[in-house]
Each structure stands twice: as structure tokens, then as C-alpha cells.
Amino acid sequence: MTLRLYNTMSRSLEEFRPVRPGKIGLYTCGPTVYNRVHIGNLRTFVWEDVMCRVFRALSYETTQVMNLTDIDDKTIRGAMAAGLPLREFTDRHIATFFADLNALGVVPATLYPRATDHIPEMVALVKKLAARGHTYESDGSVWFRIATFPGYGKLSKIDLSAVKRGARVADDEYDKEDVRDFAVWKVAKEGEPESATWTTELGRGRPGWHLECSAMSMKYLGETFDIHTGAVDNIFPHHENEIAQSEGATGKPFVNFWLHAEHLLVDGEKMAKSKGNFYTLPDLLEKAFSPRAIRYLLVSVPYRMKLNFTFDGLKAAASAVERLESLDLRLREREGRKGKEEEEISLKVNAPEAAGGDFAERVSAAHRAVFDSLEDDLNTAGALGALFSFVKATNVDLEAGHLSPADATAARGLLHEIAGNILGIMPSDAASGLASSPSKKSPSESSSESRDVDETWIDARIAARKAAKKTRDFKAADAIRDELLGRGIVLEDTPHGVRWKRKP
RNA sequence: GGCGACGUACCCAAGUGGUUAAGGGAAGGCUCUGCAAAAGCCUCAUUCGUCGGUUCGACUCCGACCGUCGCCUCCA
Structure with a gap:
């Protein structure tokens, strides 16, 4: 058997061939760090984790790059609402993001580049696009002119010619020539915090969304690399725009395999805060479900199938x-x-x-x-x-x-x-950091109180119960059993003696 | 409207043009046990949304229809 992957670009299963023999360059779209990720996000990240583990088990030397998008409208809004500098605000969400990944036993990516650490790379990319005639300026912002990239829409298969060209955008925030055009550089606006503004050759402002993924993926993986992943909602416009930016700048194919995970639903519906069916990992851990059980559920449905969480x-x-x-x-x-x-x-x-x-x-x-x-x-x-x-x-x-x-x-x-x-649903020989039993503690702050009922004490109680049973004092024996159960210890009598485990 | 995914037992779900349609959970039975619990075993779809077509033969291929969900605006 050889590795076969479903490529969104061709909409078919293809035999995998790496750019460089024995190696895989993988870019997995990471979070925008403005809130706690939800279990739908985690479904995608866990899938990508399993993918990496499989690649490595197949002896591919795998480089996984996952971006942290720490500059966009949402992060700016969040930082302002929290009264924090952008960096400080996003730092906090990056911390909980890593805590969640760790709790689910996700093996860390090779690299987690942050958008704001790559402003020069993004500026350089915009200049490259400008030099090749793919951009125009309007009110200080720089836009990608879709009309200059004939392949636009090839990933999503969306025929945007249906959309009226040249129509004035209903968007009152920016002016652009064509509704399909998107910003690669946004001029600084009144009221936007200093911490979210950079002064560059392109002026005072910030990079457009999408740009960081093009800049960082090509920086770390090369102008053409093997696999780029995300969830289905990324196909359009995010990945479509990445292709336009990247191939527009280099004239080379950007990515060989595009893989997209389907969404997770809750009780058959899209998860939404307004529906009250929105869950984060701590929400589930509080209900005493183990990280392993959660991970099992996420892994048990193949990534291209919708996963109905219940x-x-x-x-x-x-x-x-x-x-x-x-x-x-x-x-x-x-x-x-x-x-x-x-x-x-x-x-x-x-x-x-x-x-x-x-x-x-x-x-x-x-x-x-x-x-x-x-x-x-x-x-x-x-x-x-x-x-x-x-x-x-x-x-x-x-x-x-x-x-x-x-x-x-x-x-x-x-x-x-x-x-x-x-699969990461049991402890492995390699330490995975996956907790074996549920606990009320959030993964970020692992206070280990109450977790450890002393084992020698347990053994002593078991011995006492055994003695009681020997004298057929079942009342005393049962009392000990209940006592242990009260401490979360379950006894199992087997033909070979008693064994115990902590109540799941 | 455009693009797309899916519909297999009570729930989740794999899979194949033709011998017995994986597996997990639940449920029922059994074994073990002082009793329990736990664990293990066994049982559990003549049938794969509906209707047509192709075929010697389809759940698997094609078409239509019905249904569910998603994307097309920020979204994993």
C-alpha cells in the first residue's frame, strides 16, 4: 500500500509524491489567537497531529509549520476591548491554545511562526507582487488585483465571474476596484492601537489577512511545498487567496496537495455561541470527560466526514x-x-x-x-x-x-x-503528556491535589479486605470496598487476585 | 441561485461489482463471584434513503428524486 491523499485541488484521491524524496513539508493553518479554540478547531488540529504521526511512522522526515495569526480585525478588536497591547493580548490566547493542544496529546509542530514576527517578509512579498503588476493602491491600502491572476478560483471551483465586476463594494470601510480583490496591506485607521500598527515601506498600517500564510509557508517550506491543510471553510477565500498571492509572486506552483477537514457539528447543527452548543476543551474536562475519550471521539470519524459531536x-x-x-x-x-x-x-x-x-x-x-x-x-x-x-x-x-x-x-x-x-488515545512509550484520567483541573494549571490517593494506603486497605474475606466477614470486606469507592478507587476481583483502578 | 459533502442496524461508523456487509457504544444472555463491581465471551442489518437504468449479478457504477448539513461575508 502506498500513501494516498484526497487533494481538494483535483477533487480526487492521489498517490502522494513528495517534492524531495523522503521528506514532507507540511503547512497546517493555525488559529487566529483572539479567543479560546473550540472543539471544532481541535478536531482539525488533532487530525493534523495524527497525520504527522502517520507520516513519521511511514519514515517521512516531516516538517510541520503552523502559523499563529496574531494580527487581524479580531485580534485588534479583542486587544482594544481588553485594554491590552496587541502582543500581550495574543500571548494570552497562544498560551491557552498550547495548553489545549498539550492536554489532547498533540505533538508540537516543528515551528509556530507568528504573523507579527514576519512583517518584513510580508512587506517583501507585497513588493514582489507589486513588481509583477498584481497590486494597486487605494487610499493608502494595497490590494491584490484578481483580474491579473487567471488561475483565481481553481481551488474552490467558485466561478466568480458571476459576481459583477467593478461593482462598488457594499463595504464602506475600504475602496477597491473589484469585489473580488482583497487587501494585502491595510492602511492604519483612526483609533487603531499603536501596538497593531507598523511603519514600513508600504506606509503605516498592517498586513492583510492571508498574507502571513503565504509569507511564512514559503519562508520555511520553500516556494513549492508538499501539503497545505485546514478546514473546509478555509478553501474560500483564505486558501484561494494564498494561492493567488504566492503563485502571483513566484510564478511557481505553491502547493502540491491541499487537504481539508470537514466541520464538527454539535447535535447535528453548526456550533454557535448563540445556539448554546458551543464547547471548548475546558468545558468538556469540567464535565469529567477524559482528554483521551475526547481525542478518541475526534479521531474516530475520518477527517473528510462531518463529525457530529454528542x-x-x-x-x-x-x-x-x-x-x-x-x-x-x-x-x-x-x-x-x-x-x-x-x-x-x-x-x-x-x-x-x-x-x-x-x-x-x-x-x-x-x-x-x-x-x-x-x-x-x-x-x-x-x-x-x-x-x-x-x-x-x-x-x-x-x-x-x-x-x-x-x-x-x-x-x-x-x-x-x-x-x-x-492515534494518541493511549499512553505511548514516548511521553505524550496525555493525562490518563479526567480531572477538574484545567490543563493550563495542573495542580495535582486530590489526584493521588496514596497507593500504599490502598494496598493496605486491600490487604485488610482480603483478611476480612478470609474470615468470611463480608460486611467488613464490603465496607472497605465502599470506602475505597468513595475515594474513587474501584476494586476488581479477578481469578488471580484483586486489582484496582481509579474511577474513570 | 452557484459550489460541495453526506444518507449503512437503537447511536457512531468501515467497506466491497458477485463467498458470512468491519469495528465501537448501547441492549440482552453467559462466565467469573460470598454478593457486587469490573472484565471477558456470545447474540444483535437476508440488508445498505427512494425510484429507475447499466450488468449474468449492485449496497457498491449511472441518472432522477427525497432528506440532512455546509461553503459562497469572519470562521477550523
């Missing part, structure tokens, strides 16, 4: 994650790390015919099945299906005593490789 779905996701963790726990016990008591029993009971080579083959078959799905346009749902098929088969073997400790180790290896390293 709390029922989130509960289902939490259960699915527990199934994976249960298997991991059982495998760990089979590996014999949980004490000699179990060891003796297994020796007595099983004398297992180790599945050995057969089992190794099953593991690699499962691995192949998972990657067949992932390489098919990042089909995460198919990958999960393959993973869970393996989970079921492994449970059956485990139950039948057919797994040797070495088999268990191999199975755990696969589990952690796929669910951990690739």
Missing part, C-alpha cells in the same frame, strides 16, 4: 478507550509483572502452548491492516476497526490461556504503537 458519542468513546486500557492491563498481568501469585497460578493452570510464531504473524497482520487504512487517506475509522478486531482476538486467546508472556509483550507493543504512538 455527549452520548463522548460516553461511547470513553467506553471504547477503557476497552483498550483493560486489554493493556490484562496483557501486563500476563507478562508477569504483577507478582508471583499470578505466576504460580498460570504455571499450574495453563502450561500454555505459546502461540509463538502464529501470534507474531497475527500481530504483524493487524499492523498491516491498520496501516492499510491509514495510508488510504488517513482512514482512522478503518484503522480503529482493525485495531479492535485484534483486541477481540487477543482477548479470546488470553482467556483461553493461549498467550505466552512474550506474546503478551508483542501484543502490548502493537497496542502502544497504534493506539499510543499513532
